[in-house]
Amino acid sequence: VKGPRSVPTHERALEAVRAPAADVDGFVREFLRELNFGQGVSLARATVNDQYLALARTVRHYLMARWLEAIAHQRREPVKAVGYLSAEYLLGRQLDNALLAADLEGVVTDGLAQCGLSLDTLREQEEEPGLGNGGLGRLAACFIDSLATLSVPCIGYGIRYEYGIFRQTFVDGRQVEQPDTWLALGSPWEFPHPESSQPVNFAGHTETFVDDDGSERTRWVPEWGVIGVPYNYMVPGYRNGRVNTLRLWSAQATKAFDLSIFNGGDYVDAVRAQTFAENISKVLYPEDSTPQGKELRLQQQYFFVACSLADFMFEVLDKDFDLTRLPERIVFQLNDTHPVIAVPEMMRLLVDVKKLPWDQAWEITRQCFNYTCHTLLPEALEVWPVDLLRRLLPRHYEIIDRINAEFLADVRARFPGDEMMVRRMSIISDYPERGVRMAHLATVASGRVNGVAELHSQLLRDKVLPDFSRIWPEKFTNVTNGVTPRRFLRHANPSLSGLITEAIGDGWVTDLDKLQELEPLAGDASFRARFREVKRANKSRLVNLLRERDGYELPVEPMLDVMVKRLHEYKRQSLKLLHIVTLYDRIASGRVAASQIQPRTFVFGAKAAPGYWMAKETIHLINAVASTVNSDPALEGVLHVAFPANYNVTLAETLIPAADLSEQISLAGKEASGTGNMKFALNGALTIGTDDGANVEIRRLVGEDNFFLFGLLEPEVADLSAQGYVPSSFYESDDELKRALDLIAAGAFSGGNPDTFAPVVSNLLHEDRFMALADYRAYLDAQARVDAAYADQDAWSRSAILNVARCGFFSSDRSMRDYIDRIWHTDPVS
Ligand code: GPK
Structure with a gap:
């Protein structure tokens, strides 16, 4: 799927990304051009949706040069970036945010008026991307806004759900859910990049083999796989020329998968298989603070973190980057337990794929992750049934098992004879069924664990993870949440x-x-x-x-x-x-x-x-x-x-x-x-x-x-x-x-x-x-x-x-400064 990249001269590259003139004439020219050539309609015949789409694309153009520069800088300069891993981003409408960031509202209002149009009408046309349930997803959206405004390099990684949070209606006073078809009329804020797709595998089994150098290794022989196609969104800082990226993954069937079935002659089955693969990013689970242990949800979680880690480690960084230096270039923030399967995935990449020794890989992994807990309700802490996890991700289960064994050996060494403590702390629980406690895995693997308000962080230490805070008091910290003053004031x-x-x-x-x-x-x-x-x-x-x-x-x-x-x-x-x-x-x-x-x-x-x-x-x-x-x-x-x-x-x-x-x-x-x-x-x-x-x-x-x-x-x-x-x-x-x-x-x-x-x-x-x-x-x-x-x-x-x-x-700007000072230790770029 990867197309070749052209290598233009530097001058030509700059020429290609010049923004349109930021005055009324410049805007109108660009807007009409988008309407005519992008949308394929004349102003006289354009629907409100045509007008909205053309406007959105026009506004994008004003941010594009900065965006491309930020992406180039990320590859060029050895700066450390934040990789925010979140299954949810509750973004809200994009047009007004972009107009605000680019300081274009006046020009656009006047320019549209010259065309006989009103900005108020067009902004109502936008379906908000509701790719989150509530507080947790909205927090992620505030945080990426603040990081861009602080000029801190950040890639937000998540899932491009085809259906976001359901549309609620009432019938006789009762809630009735309707699908959220936010993509139906076109989504002008996203940029698909199929050439940067990532393969993601599932199921199958593992086997040991002797490598060329005589060492015994494990490989994963998966049963099926899908492709993750990234869709990029601009995350503009407030009038500071910085544009970060939100990269959301969409699942597609692999060609190989299709072919084997097509060759088997069953065309209809082949098309069904395609649907099966695409189901992974089909819909946002609408549970807030009460996750259901559904297989598809675990597929979603692994799908997006596998894409994201591979993307950063092998696309953003060079293929031959010295991964022992990975912590100098990235710090991943785990937004609740949803992306925690990233921990064994990183170990798998380092140990199985890059052939690093286990201990060295663990050292790197521990420096790359931090974990934010967002709840105190026991039912909101994810525990994946061992049977399910082992079936879907057999190699990851083995890796978790080894992380757990080494961790528990450490606990036993510190507290000899205290088997109750070992049971309480184990990543893998025995009761009520064998399950992987994702919060424990996150805590063991992370450099820092934080709650989201003072009281919550204290209760997290004292009541949710008391044993962990006893053995690692320095791991625990608080960062009180914040909200972006741009959108909300x-x-x-x-x-x-x-x-x-x-x-x-x-x-x-x-x-x-x-x-x-x-x-x-x-x-x-x-x-x-x-x-x-x-x-x-x-x-x-x-x-x-x-x-x-x-x-x-x-x-x-x-x-x-x-x-x-x-x-x-x-x-x-x-x-x-x-x-x-x-x-x-x-x-x-x-x-x-x-x-x-x-x-x-x-x-x-x-x-x-x-x-x-x-x-x-x-x-x-x-x-x-x-x-x-x-x-x-x-x-x-x-x-x-x-x-x-x-x-x-x-x-x-x-x-x-x-x-x-x-x-x-x-x-x-x-x-x-x-x-x-x-x-x-x-x-x-x-x-x-x-x-x-x-x-x-x-x-x-x-x-x-x-x-x-x-x-x-x-x-x-x-x-x-x-x-x-x-x-x-x-x-x-x-x-x-x-x-x-x-x-x-x-x-x-x-x-x-x-x-x-x-x-x-x-x-x-x-x-x-x-x-x-x-x-x-x-x-x-x-x-x-x-x-x-x-x-x-x-x-x-x-x-x-x-x-x-x-x-x-x-302000979430303050929250972000706290994360930077206490957890990430990243610098802004000029
Ligand atoms: C916490 F555990 C969860 C969850 O699944 N979803 C969610 O939105 C919320 N949250 C908390 O309930 C809020 O108190 C908090 O402000 C928010 O996350 C952001 O931290």
């Missing part, structure tokens, strides 16, 4: 960005600590008034969007209270619901007059994993409560519940800037970090939250007066569960809680049918793994404090401004 909130820039200049876009300079303005009444105008304008923008997108008629006035994140029991959307049901009940029962209630609009956004039954029942209940509340005339203008379907990055960009109140109400000790929490605070919403994840750090930075804390602390959660938590005791002892649950149970939101939500009620009453009932009263009290605070608009705005001013720490 500068782009998503142009009104607030404008106000900030007017006050302190625009340096904050790449140096978010500068937001501190806003602090004195929190005391300035006229600034506060302008801040409120911005919030109001953002609410109007949201109301307009939800009218067009979902047919909602929402009032602009009320407090906007937002809970958007994956639907998961530990995140406790059900606790939020109990609050709403209680407010409803207070009015319906006449205990409180509607006029006494602080008007609020509640917005939910949440996808449930299609196989997560309780989460889907909760979605149904949210929709049922919404329709009851919204159709009650007594509540008009007082309470409103909106649940727009298909919450995604694009909706977040309009929703977050409009929010007054950010709901971050997971049970303490369960949310590793959260990043939505950061986006809301940065956009001037106040948080109501538990002492969990990065909430802890947000509260410390914004000040306890500007944050509504409630609920059990993590040690209290641990105590309560040790004592034996009995949720019904909270139900019995709190009349309002009892009434709220009884209302749901009686069918108040299901047309009088008590069966509809019986499982949800019963789950809360008898199981309540995440202690929603225990935190209910504290939560309602905190909501009462929110109401009181909101009644003083001026004081609220002051707090909101202080949230913005004090959240500079949560």
